[in-house]
Amino acid sequence: MANKTEVFVYGTLKRGGRLHHCLTDSEYVGEGVVRGKLYDVGAFPALIHSDSVAGGSDHSYVRGEIYSVDADTLQHLDIVEGAPMLYRRESVEFYHVEVGDGLTNGPKDQIMHICAGSGTVQTYLFNRLSSDMPRIKTTERATCDGEVFFIAQDVDRR
Numbered sequence: 001m002a003n004k005t006e007v008f009v010y011g012t013l014k015r016g017g018r019l020h021h022c023l024t025d026s027e028y029v030g031e032g033v034v035r036g037k038l039y040d041v042g043a044f045p046a047l048i049h050s051d052s053v054a055g056g057s058d059h060s061y062v063r064g065e066i067y068s069v070d071a072d073t074l075q076h077l078d079i080v081e082g083a084p085m086l087y088r089r090e091s092v093e094f095y096h097v098e099v100g101d102g103l104t105n106g107p108k109d110q111i112m113h114i115c116a117g118s119g120t121v122q123t124y125l126f127n128r129l130s131s132d133m134p135r136i137k138t139t140e141r142a143t144c145d146g147e148v149f150f151i152a153q154d155v156d157r158r
Helices: 071-080
Strands: 005-009 027-035 037-040 045-048 061-069 087-100 111-126 138-144 147-152
Touching: 005 027, 005 071, 027 111, 061 071, 061 087
Parallel strands: 005 111, 061 147, 111 138
Antiparallel strands: 005 061, 027 061, 027 087, 037 045, 045 111, 087 111, 138 147
């Protein structure tokens, strides 16, 4: 049995994204979130891990998909992502999410509950943060231990 690596994707590699075909032979594991912030750098989003963002770790999360990939696919993803120059592949902690009742009634008011740390995955972190990169707005509410947080999700990169 070949070694597999779990990879967290959050932009053009997600289902429906223009680069998702790179994962067609990979096993979809599920959805999750990682700590970090998404920035708009034009044709693709850029994930900056929370510990790398000025001010340290802050309760910002990014939602994405997790895939189990073989060594050949991982090597191809490194090329597609421009690693290690444009992005760098690193291990980060991920969290499973569950959709639950929101703060008020109605489907728009459903929020996600961030479950306890679920393990580590590889993901691609952007290497070139600059002050003029606009942050991608948060689109979902989430709770963790009773506190409400917001999750960024890249939805426009098809």
